[in-house]
Amino acid sequence: MRKIHKTQEKLLDLLKSTIDHPLTIRELASSIGEQSPGVIHHHLVQLEKKGYLKRNPNNPKDYTILDSGEKLIVYLNKYGTAQCGPNGIMLDDNVIEKIPIASSLLKFPSSEAFIVEARGDSMEPKIFSGDIVIGRKQEYAEHNDFIICTYNEEVMIKQLKKGNDGLILYSINSGKYNPKKIEAEDLKIAGIVKNILHYD
Structure with a gap:
């Protein structure tokens, strides 16, 4: 898969750790110290384009992590x-x-x-x-x-x-x-x- 930005790495780790209790975009921004939800949205789009993430376009809390294959x-x-x-x-x-x-x-x-x-x-x-x-x-x-x-x-x-x-x-x-x-x-x-x- 393609190399990702450091912010995207932090965001991906956070998404993995909270997958059973998904956060809103604002909560994601706050958790990684980013003030703008718009920046988070941009990085989510990039993660999806690079093949690390699959999102439901109608629900930001509905996503699947794709970078490590299927887990047990x-x-x-x-x-x-x-x-x-x-x-x-x-x-x-x-x-x-x-x-x-x-x-x-x-x-x-x-x-x-x-x-x-x-x-x-x-x-x-x-x-x-x-x-x-x-x-x-x-x-x-x-x-x-x-x-x-x-x-x-x-x-x-x-x-x-x-x-x-x-x-x-x-x-x-x-x-x-x-x-x-x-x-x-x-x-x-x-x-x-x-x-x-x-x-x-």
Whole structure:
């Protein structure tokens, strides 16, 4: 990777040490003795351009350090509840907390991973209420993929089926929940389910 400025070195060390409790740009500036938040923003942009950092453009507290490869433990963003059934909570850019996860559970870059907590029983016995679901961020899905999505302002976890008649959101617990035929323009896919952590 490219050589970085001394201020960027200090900033990178600070970002590493506070990744589980991220600081605002003003707090970062204060911590390294820099008066101007604008200077910090400039150095963050440079760190990203040089391949040391990946940031969420909508949330300055959401970032991944890239300079040392995947660690044994990575911190994934938890965005809230995804309903297995009706009345989910909207996914947005507000990270509720960062959850430590063994990187060995991921078969893809941790910068593309996020977490939601499942609620409801429509995906039993595959996903139970209270399970931690790890998704991979992407806005598309294939037939039979399990997706974390928003439909009619409800966040949910469903199996996506594609047929001649269009798209269907399918519940594993089909004895209690009927398949739902949907319009593609009303569906927003946040990611694909990659891991499910069950809790007794």
